[in-house]
Amino acid sequence: MQTDIHIPRFRFGKKNVDIFPYWVGLLSLGILFGMYGAFIVLRDGLDVTGLTNKVPWGLWVVMDLASISLGGSAFVFGVIVYLMKLKRFEIVAKLAVLLGFLGYTTAGMVIWFDLGQPFRFWHPMVFWQPHSLLWEITMCVILYLGVLSAEILPVVVEHSFFYEHSLHKRYPIIKKLVELAKKLAHWLHKLVPVLAVVGLTLSLLHQASLGAYYSVLNGRGVWFNQSAPVQFVFSAMSGGIAFLFFTGVIMFRVMRPGLVKDEILYDVARLSGGVTLLLTYLRLWDWAVTYYYSFDVNIALQTEALNAVAPYSSTFWIGQILLPIIAGAAMFSAKSIKNFRYLMVFSLFPMAAAVLTRWNYNFAGLIAMPTYDPYTPIIRISSYTPTWPEFAIATLVVSYWLMAFSFAARYLPFKGPDAAH
Numbered sequence: 524m525q526t527d528i529h530i531p532r533f534r535f536g537k538k539n540v541d542i543f544p545y546w547v548g549l550l551s552l553g554i555l556f557g558m559y560g561a562f563i564v565l566r567d568g569l570d571v572t573g574l575t576n577k578v579p580w581g582l583w584v585v586m587d588l589a590s591i592s593l594g595g596s597a598f599v600f601g602v603i604v605y606l607m608k609l610k611r612f613e614i615v616a617k618l619a620v621l622l623g624f625l626g627y628t629t630a631g632m633v634i635w636f637d638l639g640q641p642f643r644f645w646h647p648m649v650f651w652q653p654h655s656l657l658w659e660i661t662m663c664v665i666l667y668l669g670v671l672s673a674e675i676l677p678v679v680v681e682h683s684f685f686y687e688h689s690l691h692k693r694y695p696i697i698k699k700l701v702e703l704a705k706k707l708a709h710w711l712h713k714l715v716p717v718l719a720v721v722g723l724t725l726s727l728l729h730q731a732s733l734g735a736y737y738s739v740l741n742g743r744g745v746w747f748n749q750s751a752p753v754q755f756v757f758s759a760m761s762g763g764i765a766f767l768f769f770t771g772v773i774m775f776r777v778m779r780p781g782l783v784k785d786e787i788l789y790d791v792a793r794l795s796g797g798v799t800l801l802l803t804y805l806r807l808w809d810w811a812v813t814y815y816y817s818f819d820v821n822i823a824l825q826t827e828a829l830n831a832v833a834p835y836s837s838t839f840w841i842g843q844i845l846l847p848i849i850a851g852a853a854m855f856s857a858k859s860i861k862n863f864r865y866l867m868v869f870s871l872f873p874m875a876a877a878v879l880t881r882w883n884y885n886f887a888g889l890i891a892m893p894t895y896d897p898y899t900p901i902i903r904i905s906s907y908t909p910t911w912p913e914f915a916i917a918t919l920v921v922s923y924w925l926m927a928f929s930f931a932a933r934y935l936p937f938k939g940p941d942a943a944h
Contacts, residue, residue, distance in 0.1 A: 551926075
């Protein structure tokens with residue numbers, strides 16, 4: 524069943540006001556501010572940032588990893604719909620593809636500035652470094668972004684502009700381009716099962732490798748974690764599916780009521796809750812193996828140093844264990860709770876835990892770095908404070924994401940398989 528798109532309005536006095544134009548204006552200001560910061564970075568280089576040789580990864584890398592993790596629902600629902608043949612999730616899968624595409628393009632934007640030599644972004648595709656884990660991640664991300672681009676085109680072509688518009692008659696070139704886009708989208712739609720397999724393979728490879736590239740640095744204490752690749756995969760699934768549920772309520776209950784049944788959204792919440800509980804179980808066992816069943820001097824000294832300068836252990840026990848357990852249990856019981864407002868609040872915690880995981884992994888081995896002397900280990904404390912150009916570019920990419928999602932939420936129909944144009 525297809526429904527009209529309901530535009531949220533706010534009442535000011537006796538008037539119902541569409542705040543969309545004002546929202547777009549606010550995001551435009553954020554983009555302009557970010558572009559000014561981008562100009563400063565491109566002109567002066569990374570010297571204007573708070574990054575140093577001791578702390579070369581900062582705010583931008585965390586945003587890169589976080590945006591990739593929150594787009595993790597795309598590969599999950601590609602498998603669910605096109606390999607497991609659960610077609611009732613097809614409309615939700617289209618939203619997952621949108622979130623994946625926006626997440627990976629956001630990651631590409633922010634990492635472009637983090638390169639130091641941004642106009643050499645094409646080097647990994649030409650100058651291969653097959654022994655580098657970061658090169659493998661880069662190639663997987665580039666290829667998977669291509670897969671997402673192929674999957675998002677049929678979703679965009681569902682818009683009525685591609686089927687009937689006055690510009691088609693006025694400008695024949697537009698009509699030819701539209702027909703070409705429709706043919707390409709139809710051809711790509713037939714390849715979706717193949718794209719789902721390729722997307723799953725690439726996603727598992729680079730999500731696991733994102734955790735592994737910390738683990739291979741075994742000289743850096745807390746970074747040496749053999750379960751990190753598995754945790755990164757499940758963290759992307761947990762946070763990504765929770766994000767899909769949160770945005771799905773907005774899309775399919777607020778703006779397109781009736782397009783997706785409540786039971787399907789409950790199933791999405793339950794899936795996120797189950798993965799979140801599984802991930803938390805793995806984290807507890809990992810903690811037990813690392814801190815309880817074994818003892819490593821470097822890890823003990825690093826943890827002590829990190830707790831002295833930041834709430835490192837507290838963020839783990841509260842942000843990655845306690846709150847995810849509560850949220851996971853609540854979302855797993857979504858069909859019993861049956862309250863979307865409460866469930867949306869609970870879905871925030873797996874998302875926050877996914878971001879927090881990447882924040883802690885990124886800085887743990889940089890802020891408190893052990894020496895390589897096995898007899899007299901010393902922890903060297905470093906500091907990092909993002910500068911305003913870093914925040915400006917962060918504002919740019921966040922404003923881009925919100926702008927793109929806002930236009931998609933307002934104009935894309937997300938039609939079901941039975942829809943006729």
